Amino acid sequence: MFKILDCTIRDGGYYTNWDFNKVTVSEYISAMNNLPVDYLEIGYRSMPMSGYLGKYFYSPIYELEELRQQSSRKLVIILNERDVKPEHLNDLLLPIVGLIDMVRLAIDPQNLGSAIKLAEVIKKMGFEVGFNVMYMSKWKLYNDFIENLRGIDGIADYFYMVDSYGGVYPQDVIETIDLVRKYTNCRLGFHGHNNLELALVNSLTAVEHGAEIIDATILGMGRGAGNLKTELLLSVLNTKFDIQLDFNALEKAVNAFEPLLDKHKWGTNLPYMISGSNSLPQKEVMDWVTTRFYSFNSIIRALQNQRNKIKDNQQLPLFKPSKTYKKAVIIGGGPNAEEHSKAVMQFIGNGNGETCIIHASAKNAKKYQELAVDQFYCLVGNEGQRLETVFKGLGTFDAQCVLPPYPRKMGTYIPAQVTDKSFELSQIDFTTQVNDSHTVLALQTAIKLGAQQVYIAGYDGYNEVPLTELERTLVGENEHLFDAFQQYTGITLYSLTPTKYKSLSIQSIYSLI
Template identity: 65%
Template sequence: MFKILDCTIRDGGYYTNWDFDKPLVDQYIQSMNQLPVDYLEIGYRSIAIKDYLGKYFYSPVYELEDLRKKSGKKLVIILNEKDIRVEHLNEVLGPVRGLIDMVRIAIDPEHLGRALILAEGVKKMGFEVGFNVMYMSKWKQYGDFIKELKNVDGIADYFYMVDSYGGVYPNDVIETIGLVKAETSVKIGFHGHNNLEMALINSLTAIEHGAEIIDATVWGMGRGAGNLKTELFLTVLNSKFGLPVNFNALGNVVNAFDAVLEKYGWGTNLPYMISGSNSLPQKDVMDWVTTRFYSFNSIIQALQNQKEKVKDNETLPVFTPEKSVKEVLIIGGGKNASEHAAGIKEFIKSRDNITIIHSSSKNAYHYKDLDTEQVFCLVGSEGHRMEQVFTDLGDFNGICVLPPFPRKMGTYVPSNVHDKTFELEAITFTDKFKDSHTALALQTASVLGAEKIYLVGYDGYQDFPITQKERDLTEENELLFDLFGKQSKEKLVALTPSRYKNLLADSIYSMIYG
């Protein structure tokens, strides 16, 4: 009989930064105690890593002690092989002896030899050992990796095939199991991602062909497109194979994660499907989908560029304005650029030498009839937004600016404005977020030689609560304002209400009341 490992807290941490409310974790443990699940993977154990990573990335001893008291299941933590060496084991694993049953190791196939040395050290400490070997769809490309699997015998208790890209099919599962069994007698596991919604059938296929342990997560919560859903897997096993399932307990844990799913919205979509089909990394896609407001066309173009190993699909003329401007007004996507549009237009009309820069096209409709020179920053879905603002773009009289070549995202430029579109030569004030709306707008203002830079519609999300995506974008903008201010003589002045601390505050109405 095969075993089931639920890794919701560990894999779901890619969305929550490994922070989960304690009542949610307690409900999870309580429900899992009543379900036919054998192992619970609680999180990572790690040496200290720069930047904030939450509780279940480090799995502190006090938390593991509490979970050990409450859980009747075998508990698991995972080590990231790229960060952990044998000399770290006493520090990382010594304190959790007696609390943790199995230690899994996340392994890049290129570093199997290094992982074997690490695993020997883990085994000597008395833990079960699981190898989670990533990128199974590309294993054949890793030189002698398959032949080296014979060295796993006697070290690993379970050898997991991890469908990192979420793009394998049942025939691939069967073939890979055959390759592994030809070299080693270790018990085989399967961890399926759900980019192509194949996690269930691939897991069932793995079982049919000898896999002895399967991973799943509640609601499929996991990196990128997510994983096999625990509730789906148990329901199918109950229906097809008579596995006893306490559906009240199952319903309780699913309901407990409803709010988390609503907040983070994991699951497959078109970009994840394309990345899975072409064995392209999910890390970038996850960032583009969850943090950035990129259009699907932009994401898909970026994925196609990766597949074809090209830097970008188009080079554009460099933006070199013929003359400098005295003032720039950057219009963001916040509602204040709409609510105060009448006053903002009066301000614009009162200036002799001002250029408008639209960091977002969201509010451009209110300003489309002005004679003032207007520049549009094309990032993400802005080209599509412009098409909605300007009917067939027949009444468009501005210019468009894109980030420097090569761009991370695909280049989408509406055909009607192609001859009015340029790219910046460089983003000079930061090496971070070079493809962001705000970085592009600030650099454009600098290239224009502006002596004064005003901003409207940079509200800072004044309605609460805000989503994690909105919080991330707010922090990103704050950093960019700070970096620009340190490297430029121009002061950034917000003329509409704003929560950004790194902007000077003034009022649009103080500029026009006379």
């Protein structure tokens, strides 16, 4: 029977920044003590890095001591080979001798030679050694890597094939095992990602062809589209191989992580399927899906650009407005832009032609489309599709669209009917942190239009408490943009409608009409 390594805490850390509360970890460890799982990978050991990375990225000694006391399973930590030098190993590993059973190395195939040198030292310290070699779908491209496989016998206890992109098929697994077996007798393992929902069949195929250890995580929690689900693997083993299983313990493990699944919503989706099918990195897709409000169309267009090795699919004339305006009113997508639309329109209509509207989002544009003033639309994310919905075929559309500077990482979608009315910014002047959000486009457009006064409606903030990580990210980004704009231009931003944004001054729309 093959062995199972559960790496929920380590791989799930990509969603929690390697912080898990104590109750969750304790329930997980307790459940695993009663399940046929051999190894638990509970985090990284790392040298100091910039930015905040949580407890299980560094795995402090006191934490490992506590886990060692709680767990009856073999414990594993992993090192990022690219970040670890031989001179770091004493500090990282000597203090955990007796606490940790296996040390795995996450390895770029091009660095296998240096990984072998690290492993020689680690092996002498008394640890089992696992090689997690990434990008298995591209191994054939690395001639030096194939030759270096001869050097792992007697050093690596397990040599893992890692489907980093989540895009291999069972036949690929078979062919890779046949390739590796020509150069090494090391015990093989498989770590499958689930972009194409093939992690289970690929893992079982690996076992059928000689793999002796398989990675899995509770609820599939892991980077990007996630991994083989531990509960699925164990359920299959129970029915297929009559492995005895404590389903109460398995339920306890699943229940411990369900709140995190509800919060972070990992798992495959269309962008992850596209990235897996084309062997494209999951890191950017994960960032786009979890930390920004990008539409799936935008993400897929960006992935297609990567696959085709092009920067973008359309370059536009530069946005060079022929007219300036005394006042600009930026309309956001919040409910308050609709709730107070009559008052806002009266305020704009009283502007004697010196006021324009900038739609950060077209979500509320229908309320304002009959207003006889110049209007500009920020075309980012799914705004092209939204324009088509709001204007029902765009036959009545008479405005200009403004897009981020070229090249646009997320690609470009412009409805055919507005192509001749679409322009791109040459650059973002007031910040270097963001160049393709609704807010940064609206504020830069106000600068290009020469606005001396800038008002905002429909930037409500979020009323839900607590905020999701996605919402917190967007709020923080917008706060930065409001502050940076005001500092750069010297113009105070006034919200005409209720807002939770602290960077905005408030001036009631009803005091102005």
